Amino acid sequence: MESKKVIVTGGNRGIGKGIVLSLLEHSYHVLATSRDTKKFDISHPNLKLADLDVCDDESVSKFQEIVNKYDPDILINNAGVTKDNLFLRMTEDDWNEVIDTNLNSVFRITKLVVKGMLKKKWGRIINISSISGSMGNPGQTNYSASKAGVDAFTRSLAKELGSRNITVNSIAPGFIQTDMTESLINEDLVMKIPLKRVGNVDDVASIVNFLASEKSNYITGQTLVVDGGLFMK
Secondary structure: OOOOEEEEOOOOOHHHHHHHHHHHHOOOEEEEEEOOHHHOOOOOOOEEEEEOOOOOHHHHHHHHHHHHHHOOOEEEEOOOOOOOOOHHHOOHHHHHHHHHHHHHHHHHHHHHHHHHHHHHOOEEEEEEOOOHHHHOOOOOHHHHHHHHHHHHHHHHHHHHHHHHOEEEEEEEEOOEOOOOOOOOOOHHHHHHOOOOOOEOHHHHHHHHHHHHOHHHOOOOOOEEEEOOOOOOO
């Protein structure tokens, strides 16, 4: 069977980098993006790189041409930022940057790929969310709001695209060991996690691989929580 082609936004570090490496190990063809591809330290014959600022209209417009030529089967919306602060100290710029990067970009980049998936009558859209979108977190009103929006977007789009054999799901990681979470992780936090450890990028990447595969054919509109049991509904 021909290998599927995947786009991963924000694929140069943290969870995104782990996803890229895992997909390559499973024989996918991957197009990974970042604002500066010179920062990539991954090399693989099945890996292509593209500069993309998901918040910049001109950059997104140029990326449309790349998408049209690449014709992806799977999209992983992973690009994200944090600008944490208590609400009374949070600036409007901090609010807007997080909402634009984490939520509006999911709309923009999904728009670029979904027409091609509709033509094929097959596709996988996987959005990287966060448990903060469900449980909230002090100092993260912007981040939590953006990730809650991603989950709601996921459910609504799944209902629109399901009849065309396109699944849309999100993954909500808990505390995963990356440079973005380094300052947040401490012993008190670990003791609150039933599995008594923080996650690693492979814990998330393995779920991405599952959702990208034929094994997940009957799953859509769902948010899969990967947090060691920290948040239980």
